[in-house]
Amino acid sequence: MTGVFFDPPRSDETWRNMIYEGGIIILSPMPEMLAVVDHTRRMIEDAFAPLDPQRAHETLPVERCVEILSVLKPTYIHHPRTKELIQRALKAFGCSPEKTYQDVPRLRCAFPKDYLTTGIAYAHHPHRDTWYSAPMCQFNWWAPIYEFVAENGMAFHPRYWNCGVKNGSGDFNYYRWNAESRKNAAQHIGRDTRVQPHAEEPLELEPEMRFVVPPGGVIVFSGAQLHSTVPNITNQVRWSIDFRTVNLDDVVNKRGAPNRDSASTGTSLRDFLRIADFALVSEDIVAAYDDGIPAGGVAVFKPEMTNTLAS
Numbered sequence: 001m002t003g004v005f006f007d008p009p010r011s012d013e014t015w016r017n018m019i020y021e022g023g024i025i026i027l028s029p030m031p032e033m034l035a036v037v038d039h040t041r042r043m044i045e046d047a048f049a050p051l052d053p054q055r056a057h058e059t060l061p062v063e064r065c066v067e068i069l070s071v072l073k074p075t076y077i078h079h080p081r082t083k084e085l086i087q088r089a090l091k092a093f094g095c096s097p098e099k100t101y102q103d104v105p106r107l108r109c110a111f112p113k114d115y116l117t118t119g120i121a122y123a124h125h126p127h128r129d130t131w132y133s134a135p136m137c138q139f140n141w142w143a144p145i146y147e148f149v150a151e152n153g154m155a156f157h158p159r160y161w162n163c164g165v166k167n168g169s170g171d172f173n174y175y176r177w178n179a180e181s182r183k184n185a186a187q188h189i190g191r192d193t194r195v196q197p198h199a200e201e202p203l204e205l206e207p208e209m210r211f212v213v214p215p216g217g218v219i220v221f222s223g224a225q226l227h228s229t230v231p232n233i234t235n236q237v238r239w240s241i242d243f244r245t246v247n248l249d250d251v252v253n254k255r256g257a258p259n260r261d262s263a264s265t266g267t268s269l270r271d272f273l274r275i276a277d278f279a280l281v282s283e284d285i286v287a288a289y290d291d292g293i294p295a296g297g298v299a300v301f302k303p304e305m306t307n308t309l310a311s
């Protein structure tokens with residue numbers, strides 16, 4: 001872990017070095033992200049009306065809440081305006097529109113514990129995204145939609161930046177996950193039986209780092225950082241979005257964070273679209289990351305296959 005950088009000067013190249021060396025970048029609110037927040041709030045609030053989405057759990061039966069999320073999440077994720085607003089924000093952050101590829105943002109909600117922490121509102125155990133077949137050059141961008149506090153945010157476990165963890169990523173194949181697990185997320189109320197890569201040894205999670213940023217702010221980190229959802233001990237729902245980017249030169253050159261312990265197969269690279277024109281990563285580039293699609297596997301998750309998405 002090389003440090004935490006607050007509003008560093010916009011430099012695509014420098015930021016990539018920071019992130020690949022384990023740095024975390026904290027960005028103050030800016031107009032382009034505030035536009036993302038506004039759009040996201042409007043969709044959440046329409047879906048939960050007349051309830052306050054941060055307090056919906058106080059009166060809403062959990063099954064009804066899952067129904068609402070099962071429509072809201074995919075609608076938000078695949079809404080054309082969502083994609084365009086993220087595109088604008090990434091350009092404003094100085095990412096090269098020609099070299100940077102974005103994926104669709106996920107909408108997350110962390111409910112007060114004991115309400116809903118599985119399936120469509122999965123509370124993420126300590127993990128690296130690279131255990132889930134993300135490329136080592138992946139940037140994660142995490143942004144709150146309402147004010148939140150350290151007791152319902154996310155945590156980083158920096159001890160593991162330089163050190164591997166015994167984990168189950170060797171059993172994780174992205175194409176199998178696309179085919180099977182994600183379409184079932186809404187069914188997992190109470191208990192989550194989906195096979196996900198976990199640490200397979202006791203972890204030293206302290207010291208951990210939690211950052212609190214206002215709506216419109218962003219926390220940027222490597223997909224190789226060990227991170228987790230903080231158990232929500234407040235009485236408010238935490239709403240956030242996160243999206244990912246990769247730089248094509250780094251994809252081609254296999255430059256990125258060091259791989260300490262990720263052994264997943266398949267690749268999420270087909271999910272990324274070039275900022276400039278939403279073009280896909282070409283298949284000859286993806287091929288260097290591909291180890292074949294297992295029987296029954298699906299290379300790209302299609303929203304029409306289901307109405308939910310939880311990973």
Ligand SMILES: [Fe+2]
Nearest residue numbers: 124128129227
């Ligand atoms: Fe993650």
